[in-house]
Amino acid sequence: MISKQAIARLSIYKRSLQLLRESGVEQVSSQTLGRIVGINPAQIRKDLAYLGSFGVKKVGYNTDRLVAILSQALGVTEVQKVILVGAGNIGRALLSYKGFAKQGINIVAAFDIDPAKRHGEGFSIPVYPLDKMRDFIRKSQIRIAVIAVPAQSAQEVADNLVSAGIRGILNFAPIAVSVPPEVIVSYVNLATELERLVYFVSATDIRKTEVRR
Amino acid sequence: MISKQAIARLSIYKRSLQLLRESGVEQVSSQTLGRIVGINPAQIRKDLAYLGSFGVKKVGYNTDRLVAILSQALGVTEVQKVILVGAGNIGRALLSYKGFAKQGINIVAAFDIDPAKRHGEGFSIPVYPLDKMRDFIRKSQIRIAVIAVPAQSAQEVADNLVSAGIRGILNFAPIAVSVPPEVIVSYVNLATELERLVYFVSATDIRKTEVRR
DNA sequence: TCCATATTGTGAAAGGAGTTACAATAAGCC
DNA sequence: GGCTTATTGTAACTCCTTTCACAATATGGA
Known part of the structure; x- marks a missing residue:
């Protein structure tokens, strides 16, 4: 293992x-x-x-x-399809990020509850209403989703994703979500990363460590 | 320690x-x-x-x-001033992210080489040309910077930051940067996070692990 | 062909990190 | 006031990760 x-x-x-x-x-x-x-x-x-x-x-x-x-070994010999929930700031940044394709990862659709967010500035990736999400996951057999919604909606979104069959979640919301044990959740927390830096920089004694994740 | x-x-x-x-x-x-x-x-x-x-x-x-x-303990009793280099997709998402303030972190300025990127959609945070960076860091005594530029510029930006006195770097560019040992670098790599998920989801045997960073 | 050497693959050692277990103890109830 | 109990702080243990060290060996040069 x-x-x-x-x-x-x-x-x-x-x-x-x-x-x-x-x-x-x-x-x-x-x-x-x-x-x-x-x-x-x-x-x-x-x-x-x-x-x-x-x-x-x-x-x-x-x-x-x-x-x-x-x-x-990483399972990216074939392009992995991923969906995004939440087309706010972080969501849109991810949609525009060109780097994923090279790594065999393809964001195929995004979902947002707010109609205003759905009219992007010419993204090639469509942004659908939230109620289309379940069907899309099933039909396209999506297994991985990115959560980029506000903290208060994160758990509800996670529940929906899991019940639709999602197996892995990358969570940008700054809150832990509770899911069944067979579902993997990984967290990206920008404030935590910055606080970690603040700590190590503030520490008076100079450390030789390079912080790598 | x-x-x-x-x-x-x-x-x-x-x-x-x-x-x-x-x-x-x-x-x-x-x-x-x-x-x-x-x-x-x-x-x-x-x-x-x-x-x-x-x-x-x-x-x-x-x-x-x-x-x-x-x-x-984390050193955020007073607001920590942070600058951002690169006002592309990720950079703009960070500029718009409201969550930092609550954690005592304040992005006070951004820098980008491209004049077009400097006319934001009403950000409250100013985006300056790159050549103002060094002075700004010195005058405002900034110690922490976020790098959100393309991979090929990351090392050059890092060198500039370090020589201007930056002590901690949060690097979104998908490449390792080389810095003196007293400077802390922390990496956020979205493709890596997704690949990790792909691996664990693809693995045939179901794992009970929740992947947390 | 044979030798010197750079580099792999891996067993063993060292070093952390996380978990368990429990003594100490403060709070609330009778 | 004394008893019961929830909870802390921590020592010991286990587990996991990383580093060290070295035998095995392929390569290139003489």
């Missing part, structure tokens, strides 16, 4: 390897990659070894192959 | 306690709080004990006092 931190690292490796590949690098050692991503080379080797043994001694890893293997 | 995970938890406690306090709750036990935030009560007691001993046996913790203590 691979840990959730390890999964996050695999994702980081993948992105860096994609960049390397684009610049024509064909082989990379764990040491070089470690320097790039700021992670101990032994850690990288161990993470990769978990997926199989495909490094070559004295040479390193083939970037092309490694990207393929990481994509497969 | 308190760990970075612990700091993130303190921030979570604080927000939940603020909500409780707003609903008139004056005392809360570690058990109740644990249920709300989804964290083991003993963990909460341990985190709080690190800051001092101010629970009352058989009663619990005073919400008011706890919020004050947590705010102090």
Whole structure:
């Protein structure tokens, strides 16, 4: 069983390897990659070894192959369809973000209760009313949703998503939502991130630590 | 030395306690709080004990006092001034996000190289050209910056920030930036978060884990 | 072909983080 | 006032993650 931190690292490796590949690098050692991503080379080797043994001694890893293997391990060899609930500020930023496609993630639809939010500034992604959500999830077999609604609506939205069959939720609302154990919830909390920084910066003794998630 | 995970938890406690306090709750036990935030009560007691001993046996913790203590511990008793570099999609979402003020965090200015991005839709926060950044940081004594520029500009921006005196960076660009050891960098990577979810949802065996950061 | 060396894969050690368990104790009730 | 009980603070334990260290080995050069 691979840990959730390890999964996050695999994702980081993948992105860096994609960049390397684009610049024509064909082989990379764990040491070089470690320097790039700021992670101990032994850690990288161990993470990769978990997926199989495909490094070559004295040479390193083939970037092309490694990207393929990481994509497969992460389940993003095929494009993953994701929906977004809440087309407010954060929601719209996500809709406009170009970076997901490259990582095999595709926001296919957004939903918002407010009709005004549904007339975007030329998004290619449609914004539907909330009551279309359930059907859409079922018909398109969506398994992952992003919640970007205000805190007070988050639990209700989560309940709806779960009952429609959603299995994983990325929650931007600054509140814990309660879901059945088979549903995975991951939180992104911008205020928490900033407070963490404030703490470490405020701490009088200088720390050598780089805070990485 | 308190760990970075612990700091993130303190921030979570604080927000939940603020909500409780707003609903008139004056005392809360570690058990109740644990249920709300989804964290083991003993963990909460341990985190709080690190800051001092101010629970009352058989009663619990005073919400008011706890919020004050947590705010102090996190360094947000006074409003923390933060600047934003990059007024693209993510940047604008952050500028519009109302939730920071309540947590004692204030984005006081934004900077973008593109003049078109500087004419916002009525943000109350000014967006300045990049070449004003250094002076602003010095004059306003800013210590924390948010990077929300494309990956290829991130390192250059980080270098500028550091040389102007920034001590903590929240980096939304999907790339590691290299900074001197005394500067703290924290990463928010949306694609990584989604990939992590994809992995756990794709994994055939159903996991009981709730992924929390 | 043989040697020197860079690099992998992994066992073992070290280091944290989270959980359990319980003694101490304050509060409320009889 | 004394008893019962909920709750804290923390010591000990377990579990998990990361780092270290090194044998195995593929490569390139002589």
